[in-house]
Amino acid sequence: MTENDAPIPALSIEQMPAGAFAAALGRSFRDYGFAIVADHGIPPDLVAQGWNLTARFFALPEAEKRRYLVEGGGGQRGYTPFGREIAKNAKAHDLKEFWHVGREPQGGLPLPDGMPANVWPDEALPGFRACFTRLFDQFDRLGARLLRAIALDLALDPDWFVGPTRQGNSILRLLHYPPIADADRTEAGAVRAGAHEDINLITLLLGAEEAGLQLLDRTGRWRAIRPPEGALVVNIGDMLQRLTNHVLPSTTHRVVNPAPERQGLSRYSMPFFLHLRPDFLIDPLPGCVTAANPRRHEPITADDYLHERLREIGLTGEKR
Numbered sequence: 001m002t003e004n005d006a007p008i009p010a011l012s013i014e015q016m017p018a019g020a021f022a023a024a025l026g027r028s029f030r031d032y033g034f035a036i037v038a039d040h041g042i043p044p045d046l047v048a049q050g051w052n053l054t055a056r057f058f059a060l061p062e063a064e065k066r067r068y069l070v071e072g073g074g075g076q077r078g079y080t081p082f083g084r085e086i087a088k089n090a091k092a093h094d095l096k097e098f099w100h101v102g103r104e105p106q107g108g109l110p111l112p113d114g115m116p117a118n119v120w121p122d123e124a125l126p127g128f129r130a131c132f133t134r135l136f137d138q139f140d141r142l143g144a145r146l147l148r149a150i151a152l153d154l155a156l157d158p159d160w161f162v163g164p165t166r167q168g169n170s171i172l173r174l175l176h177y178p179p180i181a182d183a184d185r186t187e188a189g190a191v192r193a194g195a196h197e198d199i200n201l202i203t204l205l206l207g208a209e210e211a212g213l214q215l216l217d218r219t220g221r222w223r224a225i226r227p228p229e230g231a232l233v234v235n236i237g238d239m240l241q242r243l244t245n246h247v248l249p250s251t252t253h254r255v256v257n258p259a260p261e262r263q264g265l266s267r268y269s270m271p272f273f274l275h276l277r278p279d280f281l282i283d284p285l286p287g288c289v290t291a292a293n294p295r296r297h298e299p300i301t302a303d304d305y306l307h308e309r310l311r312e313i314g315l316t317g318e319k320r
């Protein structure tokens, strides 16, 4: 470990008793806004198939990938090309392209209002839909387990998040950061992902073993996040920060460009942005508002908040 690595412990969700896991997760979130979760139970062969399909999709010719660009869709489904997203207040666009998978309709229920249908590149890549529908489901269940632990740590009913996240507007993002040598870096100071906070409740991220991800700690220092092989990086997003009146902090993070010897390589990662139901009203939890920590935000629905934030990062102009 170098001096600037974040000393975040890897917590085993399988081996630790539920109460101890919840307390350790809560401590890691309060200290860093981030936690590392080992033994998360997403089947390794499914993850391996996901990486394989991700690499094959991004290796397709640009014109083929752009067939899955949903114009006017705010980048919420399908393909978003290189150079489109920009971190709030950043001067240069991120050096990345990505694909978004949303929730599939389940049990005969239509998707809630405002949640767009998925697009799939099955013509080019048979098996893509089946693989990422399964992975979405795995992340969804694991996210619900983590929210139970968070509820426990916040002294809420362990099922507190079940209703607010039912048919939530979660998104699985497949990310490709091309080799720096190939990336069009005409914008000065461009990095793989500029400093930002996530919009959603919590983010579950696979793939951060390839260096680059850093968090901004409380003392204002950037610290590298280095999970063990296959472990999950979890972080608090702005919606949970808002709901907990900043008791759980949404920590600024970024992905920096690699050292010279890794610049010829792509970096791939897979964040699952766990969202609330679009109509859920985000209002600070009573237990998180105290004399020492007075209410910081007025209530807003998850959907209104999402669109306010998407506009700021260049992904949408209008509310759908």
Ligand SMILES: O=C(O)CCC(=O)C(=O)O
Pocket (backbone or CB within 6 Å): 173, 175, 193, 198, 205, 207, 208, 213, 253, 254, 255, 268, 269, 270, 271
């Ligand atoms: O690629 C990573 O390691 C992090 C990506 C990220 O922070 C994001 O997409 O919000």
Ligand SMILES: [Fe+2]
Pocket (backbone or CB within 6 Å): 196, 197, 198, 253
């Ligand atoms: Fe992020």
